Amino acid sequence: MKDSKIIWIKAKIRLSAVAILFAMLLGYSAQNNRSETxxxxxxxxxxxxxxxxxxxxxxxxxxxxxxxxxxxxxxxxxxxxxxxxxxxxxxxxxxxxxxxxxxxxxxxxxxxxxxxxxxxxxxxxxxxxxxxxxxxxxxxxxxxxxxxxxxxxxxxxxxxxxxxxxxxxxxxxxxxxxxxxxxxxxxxxxxxxxxxxxxxxxxxxxxxxxxxxxxxxxxxxxxxxxxxxxxDITIAKYKIYTSKGVTTYAFDEDLEKAKLVHKAMEDCMDLLTSWWGDVVIKDNFKLIQIPEGYGSQAGLNYILQTSAAFDDKRQLKEVYHEISHLWDVKNIEKFPSRWNEGLAMYSQFKVAEVLDKDIVEEDINKILVSLYDDTIVKEVAFKDYGYKNVTVYSYKVGLLFFWGLNELLGNDEFNALMKAFRVQYSNTGATAEDFIAYVKKNTLKSNIGQFIQDWYYTTDCCLNLNQYKTITDIVNKYKI
Ligand SMILES: [Zn+2]
Structure with missing residues (x-):
């Protein structure tokens, strides 16, 4: 029990800005399925x-x-x-x-x-x-x-x-x-x-x-x-800076550095708009500074970011991740698989690759390797993560899924499909199944069906995961 706590805490610090304590609880919950109400x-x-x-x-x-x-x-x-x-x-x-x-x-x-x-x-x-x-x-x-x-x-x-x-x-x-x-x-x-x-x-x-x-x-x-x-509620003598759909709350001494993060957020919004179309923003996205050591976290439409992130470009990925959620199509699954988390993981790396010229494949490959000895990915298919209450895997396996899908479709087709899918389902919401069906129906690429079969419907992708050293190895298996 103690060891698993430590593993989950570390994994979440690296991977996303979701609350660390609750990430740990979710890790524990991987052992439970969802029969109990x-x-x-x-x-x-x-x-x-x-x-x-x-x-x-x-x-x-x-x-x-x-x-x-x-x-x-x-x-x-x-x-x-x-x-x-x-x-x-x-x-x-x-x-x-x-x-x-x-x-x-x-x-x-x-x-x-x-x-x-x-x-x-x-x-x-x-x-x-x-x-x-x-x-x-x-x-x-x-x-x-x-x-x-x-x-x-x-x-x-x-x-x-x-x-x-x-x-x-x-x-x-x-x-x-x-x-x-x-x-x-x-x-x-x-x-x-x-x-x-x-x-x-x-x-x-x-x-x-x-x-x-x-x-x-x-x-x-x-x-x-x-x-x-x-x-989440924070209280301080904040300096407030607002422009283009983003409001930043920074400590006085860090305002200038915060403005650089603010600019990166605006650039991220512009980039995602160019890929996936306009998004309706009901209220400004909030970048809220918290002191060093307090653990960056995020919720709907806001991110709590420690001061160190203002100096470290690599940490912008967490901001990109949260902003990309603004483009989510509402998930209407009975047992939400949180497949949008996989898409947000994909987005954080893709945006960093484009805007910051970040070499992201190394990080993605580390995530791939971290799943080698994981028993749950061998037992539970992506489509069942919600039902089996192991949605924490939607982050890692979801990242590999969406990254692979993008590589196989190519940027232009991937983005065009995402954009059209959002238009079709923006009012009704959609399930992961709707997304999968939409992609299969609207692409002419014949290799996508097998990829989806292995990575979404079954655990075939993960049974011998250690035969792949990199995400490129995975993609190459499906390239015709
Ligand atoms: Zn997220």
């Missing part, structure tokens, strides 16, 4: 007051929960940050019973959380929803003692970050890793209101709908654009 949050309303001098957060979370399990529920388990104390729980403005205890996870004793159990006055039947308000307060001191060194989160005037990795809002689950295994497939809308000292600026992945200054404090109100699986 769960309680799912459909809406969060967070209302916080931050007292910087006292290093204190206080407020409430109102969570709408749907019972997707196969039985009626009388108790709801939540996890909250270990130094946050629950001071009350309400249902329709009436107090209800709860208990709380700070305890280690059953299967990870270095990780402690406040385990809360809320007792419902009446059973919540299948498919029914309920809204519960949880009041809490406390301070933040990160999770470095659990080995999660990027979680240095605390409350101080220079920088504050509130993110689910630190359980800063109540997350449905019991104190063990397996109870959190569905976390990245649960999508909810949210509203966040926070008041802070007036010299600070609150940034959140959602859309800023209100900003009010009153005496010495400033209130920010954000709302999600569309359902997401996480809420």
């Amino acid at each position: 769960v309680l799912e949050p459909t809406f969060y309303e967070l209302s916080y007051h931050i007292d910087v001098k006292k290093e204190l957060l206080s407020g409430s979370a109102t969570i709408t929960i749907k019972n997707n399990s196969e039985k009626s529920i009388t108790e709801i388990p939540f996890l909250l940050y270990k130094l946050f104390e629950v001071t009350g729980v309400e249902l329709s403005d009436v107090s209800i019973d709860y208990k709380q205890e700070v305890k280690p996870f059953d299967d990870w004793n270095k990780f402690r959380a406040n385990a809360i159990t809320i007792k419902l006055p009446n059973a919540l039947d299948q498919k029914q929803s309920i809204s519960i308000r949880v009041y809490y307060k406390g301070t933040l001191k990160g999770y470095e003692e659990a080995g999660l060194h990027y979680l240095k989160d605390n409350i101080n005037p220079s920088f504050i970050i509130l993110r689910p990795d630190c359980l800063t809002y109540p997350i449905i689950g019991a104190p063990n890793i397996s109870s959190l295994r569905h976390i990245n497939t649960q999508k909810f809308n949210y509203r966040v209101s926070i008041d802070v000292p007036k010299e600070l600026h609150v940034v959140c992945g959602g859309k800023l709908v209100k900003q009010n200054t009153e005496n010495e404090s400033k209130l920010f109100l954000y709302e999600s654009h569309e359902p997401d699986w996480r809420i």
Whole structure:
């Protein structure tokens, strides 16, 4: 267990900007398939007051929960940050019973959380929803003692970050890793209101709908654009720079360097538009600076980037990855395979190759080699990653799939197919199967069918993966 954690943490740092803690949980979840249904949050309303001098957060979370399990529920388990104390729980403005205890996870004793159990006055039947308000307060001191060194989160005037990795809002689950295994497939809308000292600026992945200054404090109100699986909030004395669909929030001393990253983001948007057509941007994409060592992460339409990334061109790939998601066709699979992550991995390397003249094949070949001894890729085909709950493989195998497909089709045909596919499915959304069928129907290249058979429908691609040293070796096998 311990070793697998380390492997996943390293893999995610290299590969993408998804939350490292949750990436680790997903790695664990690779052992589980998806037969079990769960309680799912459909809406969060967070209302916080931050007292910087006292290093204190206080407020409430109102969570709408749907019972997707196969039985009626009388108790709801939540996890909250270990130094946050629950001071009350309400249902329709009436107090209800709860208990709380700070305890280690059953299967990870270095990780402690406040385990809360809320007792419902009446059973919540299948498919029914309920809204519960949880009041809490406390301070933040990160999770470095659990080995999660990027979680240095605390409350101080220079920088504050509130993110689910630190359980800063109540997350449905019991104190063990397996109870959190569905976390990245649960999508909810949210509203966040926070008041802070007036010299600070609150940034959140959602859309800023209100900003009010009153005496010495400033209130920010954000709302999600569309359902997401996480809420990230940062607070600092940000310098804000906006142009061409991108807003950058940088620390004063790094603003000039941040503008260079900002320019790279604009160039990436222009390039992807030239390849795959226009994209509707509901709100500016946000580049949000966080201090060194806090771990770059990303959500829908934003990226939290550490200062080091501003100096290191290679790290622009993470930014390209996130921007490319703006071109995603909505995934309507019942068990999402997250095939768009494979496409985003492809995009980050392809954009870096074009814009930065990066030699990317070396990195792609390392990813290929990292799969040599992996048993899951030999047992589960790409088409089943969603159903088998191993969507973390959509990043690596998906990258090889899309890179190979591009090489076999050629840039022009690949981009033309992507563009036409987006036009056809932009209103309805699509499944990976729709994409595969579209490519097969609209290309005249006869070798594509076998490639798709080996790389999407079956595990034939991965049974003897170590016969390939490079991605070029793979592509050559299918070249006629
Ligand atoms: Zn992604």
